[in-house]
Amino acid sequence: MNILITSAGRRSYLINYFKEALNGNGEVHASNSLWSDALQCADKAVITPLINHRQYIQFLIDYCLKNKIKAIIPLFDFDLWKLSVNKEKFDKHNIKLVVSDSKVINICNDKWNTYKFLKSIKINTPESSLSILESQKKIKRGLINYPLIIKPRWGTGSLSTYQVNNYHELIILFNKIKQEIASNHIKYESSQDIEKSIIIQEKINGSEYGVDIFNDLNSNYLTSVSKKKLSMRAGETDSAIIIKNKSISIIAKTLSNKLKHVANLDVDIIYNNNKYYVIDLNCRFGGQYPFSHLAGVNFPKAIINMLNQKKVNSKFLLYNTGTIGIKQINPIILKNEVS
Amino acid sequence: MNILITSAGRRSYLINYFKEALNGNGEVHASNSLWSDALQCADKAVITPLINHRQYIQFLIDYCLKNKIKAIIPLFDFDLWKLSVNKEKFDKHNIKLVVSDSKVINICNDKWNTYKFLKSIKINTPESSLSILESQKKIKRGLINYPLIIKPRWGTGSLSTYQVNNYHELIILFNKIKQEIASNHIKYESSQDIEKSIIIQEKINGSEYGVDIFNDLNSNYLTSVSKKKLSMRAGETDSAIIIKNKSISIIAKTLSNKLKHVANLDVDIIYNNNKYYVIDLNCRFGGQYPFSHLAGVNFPKAIINMLNQKKVNSKFLLYNTGTIGIKQINPIILKNEVS
Numbered sequence: 001m002n003i004l005i006t007s008a009g010r011r012s013y014l015i016n017y018f019k020e021a022l023n024g025n026g027e028v029h030a031s032n033s034l035w036s037d038a039l040q041c042a043d044k045a046v047i048t049p050l051i052n053h054r055q056y057i058q059f060l061i062d063y064c065l066k067n068k069i070k071a072i073i074p075l076f077d078f079d080l081w082k083l084s085v086n087k088e089k090f091d092k093h094n095i096k097l098v099v100s101d102s103k104v105i106n107i108c109n110d111k112w113n114t115y116k117f118l119k120s121i122k123i124n125t126p127e128s129s130l131s132i133l134e135s136q137k138k139i140k141r142g143l144i145n146y147p148l149i150i151k152p153r154w155g156t157g158s159l160s161t162y163q164v165n166n167y168h169e170l171i172i173l174f175n176k177i178k179q180e181i182a183s184n185h186i187k188y189e190s191s192q193d194i195e196k197s198i199i200i201q202e203k204i205n206g207s208e209y210g211v212d213i214f215n216d217l218n219s220n221y222l223t224s225v226s227k228k229k230l231s232m233r234a235g236e237t238d239s240a241i242i243i244k245n246k247s248i249s250i251i252a253k254t255l256s257n258k259l260k261h262v263a264n265l266d267v268d269i270i271y272n273n274n275k276y277y278v279i280d281l282n283c284r285f286g287g288q289y290p291f292s293h294l295a296g297v298n299f300p301k302a303i304i305n306m307l308n309q310k311k312v313n314s315k316f317l318l319y320n321t322g323t324i325g326i327k328q329i330n331p332i333i334l335k336n337e338v339s
Numbered sequence: 340m341n342i343l344i345t346s347a348g349r350r351s352y353l354i355n356y357f358k359e360a361l362n363g364n365g366e367v368h369a370s371n372s373l374w375s376d377a378l379q380c381a382d383k384a385v386i387t388p389l390i391n392h393r394q395y396i397q398f399l400i401d402y403c404l405k406n407k408i409k410a411i412i413p414l415f416d417f418d419l420w421k422l423s424v425n426k427e428k429f430d431k432h433n434i435k436l437v438v439s440d441s442k443v444i445n446i447c448n449d450k451w452n453t454y455k456f457l458k459s460i461k462i463n464t465p466e467s468s469l470s471i472l473e474s475q476k477k478i479k480r481g482l483i484n485y486p487l488i489i490k491p492r493w494g495t496g497s498l499s500t501y502q503v504n505n506y507h508e509l510i511i512l513f514n515k516i517k518q519e520i521a522s523n524h525i526k527y528e529s530s531q532d533i534e535k536s537i538i539i540q541e542k543i544n545g546s547e548y549g550v551d552i553f554n555d556l557n558s559n560y561l562t563s564v565s566k567k568k569l570s571m572r573a574g575e576t577d578s579a580i581i582i583k584n585k586s587i588s589i590i591a592k593t594l595s596n597k598l599k600h601v602a603n604l605d606v607d608i609i610y611n612n613n614k615y616y617v618i619d620l621n622c623r624f625g626g627q628y629p630f631s632h633l634a635g636v637n638f639p640k641a642i643i644n645m646l647n648q649k650k651v652n653s654k655f656l657l658y659n660t661g662t663i664g665i666k667q668i669n670p671i672i673l674k675n676e677v678s
Contacts, residue, residue: 010667012667012668013668176508234573323672325671325673326673328668328669329349329666329667334664
């Protein structure tokens with residue numbers, strides 16, 4: 001079976017994990033709108049149009065048919081959304097999308113929906129507002145106070161994320177983020193509601209945690225792997241230690257059950273004053289997965305099992321606590337892109 | 340000969356380059372105030388006190404004597420400064436510092452000194468000010484205009500660096516950086532002149548370039564390797580292509596000759612409207628060196644030649660243009676630190 005990893009970006013390690021998972025029984029293809037080391041790692045690679053290009057979906061379908069690709073695994077939020085709303089087109093050609101339902105993607109990609117969803121299922125999350133006026137009302141009512149965090153509602157990573165310590169900073173940085181959104185790829189998703197494209201959140205101080213929550217392709221819970229983050233770089237987890245934590249496990253099972261996502265869900269958490277606050281839901285393999293993988297789980301192998309209609313081998317869900325992982329910087333020569 | 344790389348941080352690749360350079364004829368030791376993958380890569384590693392700790396220098400001297408270390412190569416700006424002002428103490432014990440004179444470090448680490456130095460040798464650099472008042476005068480005189488870049492005078496990487504588009508943003512973000520400096524390690528160097536610890540610079544738009552300028556241990560020019568930056572991550576060059584560029588070569592030779600640094604100088608450049616502006620001088624191996632190394636030069640081997648009182652093998656200074664390098668993310672298990 002051949003598979004395609006779209007928006008592969010810089011995640012060469014995931015390409016390698018899937019190559020190991022297929023173990024020669026099929027090819028790992030990787031696609032991206034720019035050439036990268038992840039594409040270089042793949043068995044075969046292709047440069048696609050931009051995700052918002054009107055030809056993107058048809059391009060992928062044509063590529064899959066030509067290369068006998070049976071499943072697509074996207075790695076980028078906007079790509080998840082684009083694929084999920086076009087699921088029927090892929091179904092027609094028997095190309096399986098390892099992607100959640102578009103309703104689920106809309107909860108994860110839109111931080112305002114994330115906030116409302118988490119509140120509705122009674123999971124702690126930072127108090128949030130979509131306007132300066134609303135945030136000021138919450139301050140007056142004593143619900144929140146400075147410092148606040150402001151960031152793009154449809155943002156990823158640490159992109160345009162600022163801490164503001166007072167009203168003046170809030171006004172200035174709110175306008176600054178507006179300009180930054182307009183000059184960034186997130187303008188496409190932000191255009192859904194440009195007047196409400198910035199979210200203002202209570203700042204939760206505390207240690208940062210993460211959890212990979214793994215469902216099967218029918219959205220049933222399989223396992224979760226919790227970790228304490230030890231360092232961050234460019235908004236991504238740079239090193240982490242694998243832990244067992246009852247509170248996080250309960251959150252993981254609740255999220256799995258209520259969100260009903262497909263395959264991996266990457267969740268960011270902050271612990272403060274005996275409470276775990278869920279900060280972010282990413283409905284895909286995220287920057288914390290390699291730490292779970294190094295500790296023993298193998299979600300790529302489990303996904304290949306499921307795509308082959310086999311029962312997931314339980315050893316792919318086992319892991320050791322205490323494992324510390326770090327993302328080493330490994331400079332390599334980037335060869336010319338495929339012609 | 341054993342050597343010690345201090346403030347090794349996350350630069351495991353440099354540890355490996357030096358291990359290859361010694362080729363078993365001596366050990367590469369690495370030190371840092373926190374355990375990291377670079378320390379794990381070294382033949383031997385040690386956790387040091389913080390650089391500003393009163394025991395730091397004596398700790399290093401004791402460690403070098405105990406481990407028969409003949410030379411120290413620091414990788415972090417504040418460490419360069421601390422070592423350079425204590426050079427005599429190392430000299431006494433015949434421990435060679437591969438570090439420039441403290442006057443040179445003061446030009447590179449202090450962005451205001453960098454600005455004055457570059458102006459004095461007639462190399463283009465962004466017009467700079469140390470106060471809001473001064474920057475406003477320059478705007479009135481038509482010398483500069485918004486957007487401006489503001490950042491800590493003694494900063495590194497992209498730390499607390501903001502673009503400001505108008506006077507209000509300037510006021511607010513100037514105060515914000517002040518607070519950020521106070522809560523960061525750069526407060527130590529900033530304390531030299533805390534009232535003037537923020538620099539306001541003209542923003543130069545354009546393509547980003549970099550050049551490694553390599554002098555011998557007596558500060559004579561050996562070679563330079565120019566590159567065009569293709570992408571950045573967390574303020575560091577993430578991918579780059581090696582080029583030959585006459586204008587940058589002339590700048591490199593001028594800098595080598597006027598600055599009289601020792602070993603490598605990592606220089607950031609922006610090209611705009613037929614002019615090359617030097618943005619930053621880092622008096623050490625920086626984030627762009629691996630791209631030079633992948634293209635063929637081998638400064639670590641050249642340094643080992645020189646430390647062994649040998650002539651530098653000219654092949655260590657040769658390289659190929661057109662080589663594209665990228666920093667691959669390679670997740671690994673971090674073992675427990677040395678006891």
